[in-house]
Amino acid sequence: MYLSKRNGTYYLYYQNAMGKMNSRSTRSSKKSEALKFLSTFEVELKENLTKSIPLKNFVFQFLKYAEIIYSVNHWKSLRSTFNEATLYFGNVSIAELTVPKLQEYFNYRLTKLSTYTVKRDIANFGSAFKWGIAQNYLSISPTSKIKKPKLPEKQPLYFSNIEFNQFLLSIDNEDYKDLVMLAVNTGLRQMELLTLTKGQIDLNVGIITLDNRTHVTKSKKIRVVPLNERAKEVLNKRIALDKIFPFSQHQTTKLMRKYRKKSNIRPELTFHSLRHTFASWLVQKGVPILNVSKLLGHSDVKTTQIYAHVSNSELMSSVEMLN
Secondary structure, three states: OEEEEEOOEEEEEEEOOOOOEEEEEOOOOOHHHHHHHHHHHHHHHHHHHHHHOEHHHHHHHHHHHHHHHOOHHHHHHHHHHHHHHHHHHOOOEHHHOOHHHHHHHHHHHHHHOOHHHHHHHHHHHHHHHHHHHHOOOOOOOHHHHOOOOOOOOOOOOOOOHHHHHHHHHHOOOHHHHHHHHHHHHHOOOHHHHHOOOHHHEEOOOOEEEEOOOOOOOOOOOOEEEEOOHHHHHHHHOOOOOOOOOOOOHHHHHHHHHHHHHHHOOOOOOOOOHHHHHHHHHHHHOOOOHHHHHHHHOOOOHHHHHHHHHHOOHHHHHHHHHHO
16 A cells, blocks of 8 residues: 555555455555555555455465475465365355354264364464465454363374384385384474475584575474484485485385385375374383483474383382382
8 A cells, every 4th residue: 555646646556355456545645645645545545445355365465475485385275274264154254254153063073074174274274374464464363262172082093013023124216215214213294304405414423403494394494303313324325315315205105105015014104193102112211201302393382292102111110019
């Protein structure tokens, strides 16, 4: 929104609800009066935009913005959320998406889908409304007052020592075997590994620095990951390559499926289970939860508490006191 003088009169230029530029005369040649007009008009426009923009137009604009900002998978998640929402609500104005109506919708979704999916939907709405506030389509986000469903506690799925050895023996692709070994010895996420560059690796100091250049970490913070001897061995033979690992996300998932079936281990184990394995094995070795949390890059140690139960040695010694 800005002022421009034309033929001696100030005109106000602004975007309407459809994103098109409009203009309106301030009927004044004085800048002070034109600025007062702009201030009043800005308040009215904010109210009118909120009342007028239909949900489908709002979603279209947000998804167009999100396509540039977010990863492909996250964008697909957003699209799925809002496809379902527009089917349920129709093309209502976003002003009609009040807290009670949204809560009713999410409660309905809970009867049909998992708690994880509904919690994801609420988060996706929150992202859209945050963008909407920046665009003056909303003044507050209705999701800030939505009661979020509590997720059931779920045991992290990790490889046993026997399963991991079976899995490793089944792999006849040396590049993939190196990827698996580095994953289980660093706890790095799949995309952190696949986008790894030689510039992030310092074998002399023994660290990997995730610097948000090739891939933005989940916490958005720079993270330094220490390397044990096994991890150093893998990287020492690969650091001269142009690309540390020559796989796409799809190829990695496909190979995981192939070798999981070949090794006859549990079908529910995924590539992400290697990260869970890294954490679970550390806890079983007696590494404090706070240290594990830092190694995983968790912003809150509460997130790491899911691994606390995998070591029952203290509890076992406690009940032995009864003997």
